[in-house]
Amino acid sequence: TQAQIGVTGLAVMGANLARNLARHGHTVAVHNRSHHRTKALIEEHGHEGDFVACETPEELVAALERPRRVLIMVKAGAPTDAVIEEFAPLLEPGDMLVDGGNAHFADTRRREAALREQGIHFVGAGVSGGEEGALLGPSIMPGGSAESYEALGPMLEDIAAKVDGVPCCTHIGPDGAGHFVKMVHNGIEYADMQLIAEAYDLLRQGLGRSPAELADVFAAWNEGELSSYLIEITAEVLRQVDAATGGPLVDVIADRAEQKGTGRWTVQIALDLGVPVSGIAEAVFARSLSGHADLRAAARGLPGPSRVPAGSVGEEFVEDVRRALYASKIVAYAQGFDQIGAGSAEYGWDVDPGALATIWRGGCIIRAVFLDRIREAYEAEDKPVTLLAAPYFAEALTLAQDSWRRVVAKAAELGIPVPGFSTALAYYDSLRAERLPAALIQGQRDFFGAHTYQRVDREGSFHTLWSGDRTEVEA
Ligand code: NBP
Numbered sequence: 001t002q003a004q005i006g007v008t009g010l011a012v013m014g015a016n017l018a019r020n021l022a023r024h025g026h027t028v029a030v031h032n033r034s035h036h037r038t039k040a041l042i043e044e045h046g047h048e049g050d051f052v053a054c055e056t057p058e059e060l061v062a063a064l065e066r067p068r069r070v071l072i073m074v075k076a077g078a079p080t081d082a083v084i085e086e087f088a089p090l091l092e093p094g095d096m097l098v099d100g101g102n103a104h105f106a107d108t109r110r111r112e113a114a115l116r117e118q119g120i121h122f123v124g125a126g127v128s129g130g131e132e133g134a135l136l137g138p139s140i141m142p143g144g145s146a147e148s149y150e151a152l153g154p155m156l157e158d159i160a161a162k163v164d165g166v167p168c169c170t171h172i173g174p175d176g177a178g179h180f181v182k183m184v185h186n187g188i189e190y191a192d193m194q195l196i197a198e199a200y201d202l203l204r205q206g207l208g209r210s211p212a213e214l215a216d217v218f219a220a221w222n223e224g225e226l227s228s229y230l231i232e233i234t235a236e237v238l239r240q241v242d243a244a245t246g247g248p249l250v251d252v253i254a255d256r257a258e259q260k261g262t263g264r265w266t267v268q269i270a271l272d273l274g275v276p277v278s279g280i281a282e283a284v285f286a287r288s289l290s291g292h293a294d295l296r297a298a299a300r301g302l303p304g305p306s307r308v309p310a311g312s313v314g315e316e317f318v319e320d321v322r323r324a325l326y327a328s329k330i331v332a333y334a335q336g337f338d339q340i341g342a343g344s345a346e347y348g349w350d351v352d353p354g355a356l357a358t359i360w361r362g363g364c365i366i367r368a369v370f371l372d373r374i375r376e377a378y379e380a381e382d383k384p385v386t387l388l389a390a391p392y393f394a395e396a397l398t399l400a401q402d403s404w405r406r407v408v409a410k411a412a413e414l415g416i417p418v419p420g421f422s423t424a425l426a427y428y429d430s431l432r433a434e435r436l437p438a439a440l441i442q443g444q445r446d447f448f449g450a451h452t453y454q455r456v457d458r459e460g461s462f463h464t465l466w467s468g469d470r471t472e473v474e475a
Contacts, residue, residue, distance in 0.1 A: 002065040003029035003052050005155060007073060008083060009101075010037040013127070014073030015045075016134035017100065020159045022049025029054050029063035033074075061090040068095040069152060076101040084111060084122075093119025096148050100127045102262055105176030105183060105269075109347075112144065112175040121148035124175070126182020128364035129161070137161035139363035140169035141185070141356075143178030143349075161363030168363040172356070173349030180269075180343050181356060184336050187266025187280040189230075189365050190259075191332035194283035194420040196234050199325045202407065205416050206313045211248035215239035221322055225396075226329075228368030257287035266339070273342040278427055279332035282419040304415035313410065320410075323403035328424035330396060333374060334387035335427070354378035388431065397428065404428075 003026075007018040010032040018041065021028045027050040032038045035055055042053050054060040061068060068091060072083050080101055087097060097120055099108065108124030115122040123144035127134065140160050142149060149171040160169035172178045196218075203209050203217065215238035222231045240249040263284045270277040289295070337353050344351040357375035361367055377390035384390035388397060408425050411418040430436060443464075445451040452461040452475040461475040 001027055001050070001052075003027040003050075003063045004065060005029070005069045005071060006031065006054070006060045006064050007071045008032065008057070008060060008087070009072055009074035010041050011073070012131050013100070013134050014071075015041050016131055017071065017073060017127070017138075017159070018051070019045050019048055020135050020137070021155070022051055024158045025049070026155060026158075027052065029060050031055070031057065031060040057086050057090060061087070066092070066095070067151060068092075069098065069155070070096070071098045071100055073100050076103050077107075080107070081111075084115070088115060088118060088120060091118075091120050094121070096121040096123060096144075096152055098123040098125050098142070098144075098152065099179075100125050102126075102182065102186075102260070103179050104265060105180040105343075108143065108176040108179045121145050123148050123152060124177075124179040125156070126172075126178045126185065128182065128185055128360075128366075130365065133161065133363050137168070137363050139359050139367070141172050141178040141182050141359065142169070143172050143175055143180075145174065146171060160359075161367075163358075163362035166358060166361075168359040168361065170352075170355045170359050173344065173351050174347075175349075176347065177344070177349040177351055180347075180349075181340055181351065183262050183265050183269070184339050184343075185360065185364060185366060186262035187270075187277065187284075187339070188333055188336040190263035190266075190283040190287070191279040191336070191420065192228075192230050192329060192366055194286050195279075195325055195328045195332065195424075196230055198418045198420050199321050200234070200238070202321050202411060202416055202418065203318065206410065206414055207317055211238040211250050217318060224322075225370065226322065226326055226368075228370065229365060230368075256291045256293070258291070259284070259287050263287070266336075269343070270339050273339065273346060275335070275339045275342045276427065277335040277339050278423045279328065279335050279420060282423045283332075286419050305413060308414055312413070317407075317410070320403040320407050323400040324407035324421055327397055327400035327404045327428070328421050329370070330387065330393050331424035331427050332420075333370075334393070337374070337378075337387055352378075386431065388428065401428075 005021060005026055006029040007014050008031045010030060018028050018030050029052040030038055030041060031054040038053050042051055052063045054063055070087055072080060074080055074083050080099055080103060103124055112122040121144055123142050126141035127138050129138035137160055140156050142156060153171060157167035157169045160167045172181050200214060203214055215235045218231055218235040238250060242249040242252050245252055267281045267284050340351055340353060354375050357371045357378060361371045373392050377384050377387055377392060387393050404425055408418060408422045442453040446453050446463055447466045450463055452463045455462060462472050463475045464470055464472050
């Protein structure tokens with residue numbers, strides 16, 4: 001029998017995607033650089049479906065029906081290039097090479113262009129959902145040609161998560177579009193996690209609640225508008241008791257957050273595109289700061305607030321924090337979607353944000369009820385310039401803003417760091433401001449560098465003769 005698809009790279013993600021494909025009735029040819037992984041997969045899970053075990057790339061390619069579909073699930077970076085170099089010469093025009101790893105979208109663009117010359121469709125597909133998602137239904141974000149999606153889409157939609165019967169997989173756009181949106185997805189994930197962590201910290205320090213009590217708070221929040229995978233697992237983590245100490249696990253975990261790089265890429269690219277993704281940036285910086293043992297040790301003795309009024313935080317703080325979290329989350333997602341819009345415009349991808357919100361409702365780490373609201377906002381006749389101004393979100397922010405301000409003010413008063421909450425509020429207030437102090441910055445720039453400024457009342461560029469008689473001249 002000929003296999004419908006081949007999977008090369010059988011570490012946790014590749015093996016689980018291969019099993020998912022086989023469980024959906026596809027014959028899957030499987031290959032790994034070190035054959036022991038292939039053997040282990042067949043021994044442990046061969047009974048789950050039809051697998052063809054292959055020892056070499058040649059065998060894998062020979063096992064496939066045409067046009068061939070080969071899914072690469074190896075470590076991103078040089079390993080992916082090595083695997084492409086191995087497989088490309090074995091393929092024919094019309095065949096498809098799919099990279100399901102966490103590649104940088106610029107690498108995907110480069111690889112797609114090179115393989116296109118050979119007539120091979122290169123598909124950079126973002127896959128979210130971790131190990132479990134790969135096995136039970138991930139959210140899949142494939143880029144590449146529309147033609148390749150015709151041949152590949154049905155199979156990917158088959159194994160993707162489903163929400164209301166709709167698969168969490170859609171063609172995102174040409175070349176690097178899929179990996180770009182996966183990158184921003186991860187950036188949003190960083191922001192969302194940071195905001196949840198700040199909410200936990202505020203309630204722990206501000207109200208003195210225990211992790212177990214806070215697990216109940218997050219579990220309750222998960223029943224409402226915040227309902228999401230990340231809130232759900234937060235409750236689970238907070239409830240976990242450490243076997244060694246008998247105390248909360250969260251108290252014995254070292255407070256240094258690590259990162260693999262997609263959040264950092266999101267911010268780097270946002271800087272290049274000129275998109276203010278301050279919420280994502282603060283989340284990346286907060287992780288970085290947490291790891292700076294040297295800076296933290298050197299600053300540990302610095303004073304906190306000298307006088308914290310006793311009983312200044314009451315029961316109503318819980319609801320204030322919930323609303324502040326929701327409002328900040330809206331900002332983080334709005335910024336992420338802005339970045340996707342900017343990337344799409346820059347590279348001519350024509351990404352449909354509503355379709356993206358749809359496929360993020362299930363399978364992926366940022367899955368949330370809230371994404372249905374984003375989908376609705378982008379499917380409305382009046383496309384929002386910013387999600388903040390879309391009717392549902394504008395109303396949610398209106399309802400939340402007093403709480404949001406109280407929480408950020410209280411955090412400053414108590415000396416609890418809330419970089420995510422406060423940058424989100426600053427973004428909101430900056431966007432809605434009638435006038436920004438950017439006018440003064442333009443004045444300063446003109447003073448020291450004759451950079452000129454524009455006026456609100458006349459066309460043209462102007463310069464004040466700062467070191468002369470301080471009259472204004474047209475530049
Ligand atoms: P890893 O990222 O740990 O990669 C291990 C695989 O890469 C093994 O199959 C290994 O083969 C293969 N490999 C390496 Br390393 N160098 C190779 C080379 N030069 N030639 C051929 N094969 C090579 O696996 P993973 O955690 O399953 O992730 C796979 C991809 O999926 C990554 O890009 C990852 O970023 C992405 N991803 C992961 C997750 C997650 O939750 N883990 C989620 C979403 C996406 P070997 O067995 O011979 O060493």
